[in-house]
Every structure is written in C-alpha cells, then in structure tokens.
Amino acid sequence: MELTPDLIRYARTFIPTYRQRRKGLKISFGKPFLDQLLRGTNWPLDKPSPFEAERVRDPAPDMTLVEEALAALIKANPDLNGIQIAEAWGGTIDTTPDTIPVISAVDKLPGFFLATGFSGHGFGIGPAAGRLAADIVTGPSHPSGCSEAPMTLLYKANAVRGAEWGRHVAALAPDLPFRLWPDTGDPAAVRYLATWVPPDDIAATFPNLELVFSVGAGVDQFDFSKVPDHVPLVRMLEPKIAESMVEYVALAVLALHRDLPCFLAQQRREVWKEIQITAAARRRVGVMGLGQLGQAALERLRAFGFPLAGWNRSPRQIDGVECFAGADHLDAFLARTDILVCLLPLTGETRGILNRHLFAALPQGAMLVNVGRGGHLVEPDFLAALDSGQISAAMLDVADPEPLPAGHAFWQHEKIILTPHIASMTNPETAVRFVLDTIVRHRRGEPLPGLVDRSRGY
Numbered sequence: 001m002e003l004t005p006d007l008i009r010y011a012r013t014f015i016p017t018y019r020q021r022r023k024g025l026k027i028s029f030g031k032p033f034l035d036q037l038l039r040g041t042n043w044p045l046d047k048p049s050p051f052e053a054e055r056v057r058d059p060a061p062d063m064t065l066v067e068e069a070l071a072a073l074i075k076a077n078p079d080l081n082g083i084q085i086a087e088a089w090g091g092t093i094d095t096t097p098d099t100i101p102v103i104s105a106v107d108k109l110p111g112f113f114l115a116t117g118f119s120g121h122g123f124g125i126g127p128a129a130g131r132l133a134a135d136i137v138t139g140p141s142h143p144s145g146c147s148e149a150p151m152t153l154l155y156k157a158n159a160v161r162g163a164e165w166g167r168h169v170a171a172l173a174p175d176l177p178f179r180l181w182p183d184t185g186d187p188a189a190v191r192y193l194a195t196w197v198p199p200d201d202i203a204a205t206f207p208n209l210e211l212v213f214s215v216g217a218g219v220d221q222f223d224f225s226k227v228p229d230h231v232p233l234v235r236m237l238e239p240k241i242a243e244s245m246v247e248y249v250a251l252a253v254l255a256l257h258r259d260l261p262c263f264l265a266q267q268r269r270e271v272w273k274e275i276q277i278t279a280a281a282r283r284r285v286g287v288m289g290l291g292q293l294g295q296a297a298l299e300r301l302r303a304f305g306f307p308l309a310g311w312n313r314s315p316r317q318i319d320g321v322e323c324f325a326g327a328d329h330l331d332a333f334l335a336r337t338d339i340l341v342c343l344l345p346l347t348g349e350t351r352g353i354l355n356r357h358l359f360a361a362l363p364q365g366a367m368l369v370n371v372g373r374g375g376h377l378v379e380p381d382f383l384a385a386l387d388s389g390q391i392s393a394a395m396l397d398v399a400d401p402e403p404l405p406a407g408h409a410f411w412q413h414e415k416i417i418l419t420p421h422i423a424s425m426t427n428p429e430t431a432v433r434f435v436l437d438t439i440v441r442h443r444r445g446e447p448l449p450g451l452v453d454r455s456r457g458y
Contacts, residue, residue: 002092003029004036013097026062050399061062061090095119103133112136141455153435154206155216156181156195164428165194173436178292194435197221200224203228211442213435214452215426217241217293220373224454232442235458237450238434240427242296248423249297249341249371252395254304255417256339256367257283261393265414280305286337288353289372290316293424297343315350334361339369346373347457355379365392371423379409384417397423 032271054117059361066088074080096102096117102313106112115133118125153176155162162180171180179185181199190206199205201214203226204261212227216234227233255261259275266273283306287294290312298308298321311333315325324333334340340362354370355378368391370377377400385391395417399410404422410416438448452458 002032003027004033004360007037009265019044022074037326046057059090059092061088063088093359097274101129103129103136105136130136151191151210152177152179152185152189153192153439154179154181154184154190155215156193156197156199158196161426161428168429172432176436192435192439198227200226202226202439211439213438214430216387217424218247218345218373219452219458233454234438234448235450236426236428236431236434237292238430240420240430241436242293245293245343245371245424246296246300248350248419250300250304251370252369252371252397252417253285253301253339253341254393256369256393257306261278261395261415261417264417268414272422280352281307282306282334284309284338284356285341286311286333286339287341287343288312289342290318291343291345294343295342297341306339309335309336330358334358335363337366338363341368341369342372342376344372345374345458346374349457352374352378354378354382356384359385359390362390364390366390367392368396370392370394371397374398383409386413391415391416395419395439397421409426 001198008348043049043205066085070083070085074083075301094117096119098122099119101113101115101117101119104113106114113133113136115129118129122129122331125269131383150385155165155178159180166180171195177185177189178192181195184190184205188208191208191210193206193211195217196215201208209228209231212231212233213221214233217236219233219235222233225235255280257280259280283338285306286309287298287303289301290309290310291300293313294310295318296318298310298318301308302320309324310316310318310321311330313326316323322336324330342354344353350372352375354368354376359366359381368382376398379400382391382394386394396410397419399418400420404410410418434449439448441448
C-alpha cells in the first residue's frame with residue numbers, strides 16, 4: 001500500500017478496512033508520494049491530465065510475497081513440490097472504504113456512470129457487474145434482473161407478530177423494505193418471503209423471489225411443488241424455538257411422570273387420593289426425532305435422572321443416551337420406553353407413525369407426548385389404546401385439524417391434556433436476526449442454515 005497525500009487525507013474513512021486487512025498489507029513510502037504532492041489539484045482541462053501517465057501501471061511484483069505464496073501452495077499440495085514460477089505480475093487494487101463496488105449514475109453529472117472500487121474481486125464479479133452497469137446505463141428494463149429497486153422482505157403469517165417483525169427489521173436493517181401481507185407493494189421487488197403458508201402461484205406472483213423462509217421449525221405445511229425449484233426453502237432455526245420446545249417437553253414429561261392427568265381427573269370428580277410416586281430412575285423416556293429440538297430436549301431431561309433413549313431415521317451418537325436408528329430398531333426402542341416423546345418432522349414416511357402397531361410395541365401403560373404434528377397420530381388407534389390401558393395418559397400439543405372441532409373426543413378425555421399448538425413459538429427479534437443473517441449468507445454464496453432437503457421433506 002503506497003502512502004500518498006490522498007491516502008492521508010482520507011485515512012479516517014479507510015481505517016476500519018485497514019484494520020481488517022493489515023496482516024496482508026505492507027505500507028511503502030517513496031516516489032508516488034512526491035509525485036502526487038507536486039502534482040497539485042488543478043490543471044488545464046484542454047491538456048492531458050496527470051492521470052494519463054497512470055492509465056497503465058506496471059509495477060514490479062514483490063517477489064518475497066510471490067515466494068511466500070508459492071511455499072504456501074506447495075505446503076497445501078505436496079505433489080506440486082519442485083514447480084517453478086514462470087512469470088510474476090504486479091498491479092494496484094482500488095479499494096472502497098467498505099470494499100463494496102460503486103456501480104451507479106452520478107446525479108450531479110447527467111450521463112456519467114461509475115463502475116469502480118472492486119477491491120480485489122473484479123475477476124469474480126466482473127461479468128455480473130458489467131451487466132448491471134449496462135442495465136443502469138440503458139434504462140429501467142433491467143434485463144439482468146439486477147436493479148436499484150429495493151429488495152423487499154414480505155411477511156405472510158400472524159399479523160400481530162408481523163408488526164413486531166416490522167419493528168425489528170426497521171431497527172436492524174433500516175435499508176431493507178419490509179411489507180406485511182396482503183400489502184405486497186411492487187411484487188417484482190419481493191426477494192424474500194417469510195411465511196407459514198405461501199400464497200398461491202408464488203412463482204408468477206413474485207418473479208424475482210430468491211428465498212422463502214418458514215416462520216416455524218417445520219415445513220410440512222408447504223406444498224413443495226408450488227415453491228420453484230431454484231428458490232431455496234429455509235426452516236426457522238432461531239434459538240428461542242428450541243428453548244420454548246425444551247421447556248414444554250420437560251413440562252409434559254414431568255406432568256405424565258407425576259400422574260398429573262389422574263390428579264386433574266380426580267379434581268373434577270372431587271376425589272382426594274394419593275398415587276404412589278415412581279422414581280425418575282425407573283421411568284424410561286424415549287424421544288423420536290434426534291434433530292436440533294430432540295437433542296436439546298434430551299439434554300434438559302438428563303438433569304431429572306430419567307434413563308434416556310432416542311430413535312432417528314439415521315444413526316446418531318449422543319452422550320448418555322441410548323440411540324436407535326432405522327425401522328429395524330424401532331421396536332427395540334419402543335420396548336424400553338415408558339414415556340414416548342414424538343418430535344419427528346411430518347413427512348410421507350412419518351405420517352400416521354403413531355398407530356396401533358407402535359402402541360402395541362410399547363410397555364403396558366406407557367404414556368405419550370406429541371409435539372410433532374397432528375398428522376403423526378392415528379386417532380382411532382390412539383383412542384383404542386387409551387381405552388384398553390395400553391396407553392395410560394397423553395399430553396398433546398398438536399392435532400389434525402387445528403383447531404379441533406367442537407365435540408371432538410380429545411376435549412373431554414380424562415387421560416389427555418391438550419394444549420393449542422403452543423409448545424414453541426418463533427420469537428420475532430431472534431427470528432428477524434436469523435432471517436437477516438441468512439440473507440447475508442445467501443448473497444455471499446455461503447451455505448444456508450436450515451436449508452430444506454425437499455427429497456426428505458425437512
């Protein structure tokens with residue numbers, strides 16, 4: 001980095017970038033400083049400017065840096081040992097204060113456009129930058145799909161929570177336009193959609209859509225065929241979802257372990273009767289689904305002293321948890337489980353998995369916690385298992401449909417505790433932070449957290 005009067009003049013603007021890159025920079029002081037100092041700031045407009053001499057610069061490369069780069073290359077790839085440098089080239093890199101290129105019209109000079117400041121990344125982004133510059137010069141049609149139009153984040157779910165999302169987006173990303181359904185604004189400007197259920201004909205409605213976020217941890221409510229294949233679908237991974245789910249699972253397991261459904265039934269009948277306590281060490285808990293939520297729930301349950309097990313479609317290893325995997329090992333998992341917690345995603349393979357065959361594989365009098373989806377549970381089989389005593393009690397946070405209709409058998413069943421799908425809720429602030437972070441990752445071309453594998457359904 002050559003020290004010049006202009007560099008000193010604008011030093012305050014560039015200091016943050018310098019601090020980030022100082023390990024890879026060397027400051028030199030020499031002839032360029034004197035040349036710029038003697039050049040002055042005014043020159044005749046009808047004669048060649050001092051910059052004509054700098055149109056093509058050919059500085060000598062720093063061979064020390066070249067040799068260090070070669071040594072690092074050979075160290076990383078030993079098979080290249082012995083190769084020689086055939087040619088070395090040196091050049092200057094123009095850098096903006098934030099290392100982001102400036103591609104824009106200049107308002108004070110109509111007809112004048114800039115495309116500069118690529119900060120060492122010109123080879124990689126040059127083709128796209130060229131198309132963008134051409135779009136800006138030629139007018140508003142923007143055939144490249146890039147434009148100066150805002151990239152809107154549209155929220156389509158609970159309106160009250162949506163208003164909270166809007167406040168957090170305004171605070172954390174004031175330059176990102178936010179819209180609350182059905183006020184979509186310009187549909188062509190919608191690049192990001194956060195939704196529980198997307199609108200019909202999403203591809204035609206939002207032609208420039210780049211990302212779709214589920215506002216919940218699951219995506220079973222989505223019809224994948226209606227989300228264009230090229231648009232990534234991301235499920236919510238904000239930490240508050242896991243925290244609230246862990247709280248609910250702990251509550252449900254402890255409620256069943258300490259016979260709360262029986263005591264509630266006794267209260268309604270005005271019966272005062274003790275029930276012998278079963279030690280936690282003798283109550284075996286099993287969790288179906290060992291993703292982020294399942295593992296977090298097991299970690300919390302560990303503190304109570306329950307013998308813990310988990311079942312998953314693919315193998316897992318979790319300290320202190322007996323793990324089972326695949327259909328061949330499901331019965332063995334069920335046979336050692338007194339309280340079964342369902343945290344599976346709802347897919348074609350898991351729909352209806354809580355059925356009479358599964359209940360029969362559990363010990364007599366086992367208990368059920370369903371915080372997955374209502375579609376996991378085969379209701380006639382479940383009610384029959386409750387009536388026979390094969391299942392002694394249950395706590396359900398999900399149903400199919402939701403809400404349950406009036407008169408449904410679950411409402412008044414003495415062996416069931418029912419809650420209205422509140423085991424976990426997306427926290428607006430942390431959800432917005434997750435969405436904004438994922439948008440940044442997407443624009444950088446980095447892997448996306450929570451990316452849904454559509455072939456697996458989650």
